[in-house]
C-alpha cells in the first residue's frame with residue numbers, strides 16, 4: 001500500500017519536473033509522506049491542459065455531439081437516444097447537476113473506463129487511451145473545471161488518484 005502510494009507519487013513528482021529531488025532522496029521517510037499527500041488531487045487542481053481540451057473538442061464534435069449535443073449540452077430532439085432509456089432525465093447532457101451528481105466522489109479512472117468501454121454507444125471500444133484522455137479533458141472543461149499546466153495522464157495508476165469533486 002505504502003509502496004504503491006510512493007510509486008504513484010513519484011510519477012507525479014517526475015511530471016512536475018522534480019527529478020533531482022527523487023534521485024537524491026529515494027528513501028527519505030519525510031519525502032514519502034509529503035509525496036503521498038500531494039498525489040491526491042481533485043478536478044479543481046488544474047488537472048488537464050487547454051491544448052488537450054481543444055483536441056478533445058474536435059473528437060467530441062466528430063464522434064459524440066450527435067447524441068450528446070454541442071458542448072455536451074444534450075438535445076431536445078425526440079430521437080435523442082437518452083429519451084427512451086431514462087424518462088426522468090430526458091437528455092444526454094454531459095454537464096450540469098445530473099452529470100456532476102453521477103460522478104461526484106468518483107475518480108477520473110471511473111469516468112475514463114465508462115467512456116472507453118461503453119462510448120460512443122453506436123461503436124463502443126473504438127477509442128484509444130489517448131483519445132479517451134483528450135475527451136476527458138474536454139468533459140472537464142465543459143463542466144467548468146480549470147485547466148492547468150500539467151497534462152491529464154492516461155495511466156490507470158494516476159487517473160485513480162484524481163477525484164471528481166463538484
Ligand code: HEC
Nearest residue numbers: 063064067081082085092099102114115119120121122135
Ligand atoms: C449513439 C449515441 C451516442 C454516442 C455517439 C455517444 N454516446 Fe455517450 N451516451 C449515450 C447514451 C444513450 C448514454 C446513457 C445510457 C448509456 O450509458 O448507454 C450515454 C452516456 C454517456 C456517459 C455517462 C453520462 C452520465 O451522466 O453518467 C458519458 C460520460 C458519455 N456517454 C460520453 C460519451 C462520449 C465521450 C462520446 C464520444 C466518444 C459518446 N458518449 C458518444 C449515447 C451516445
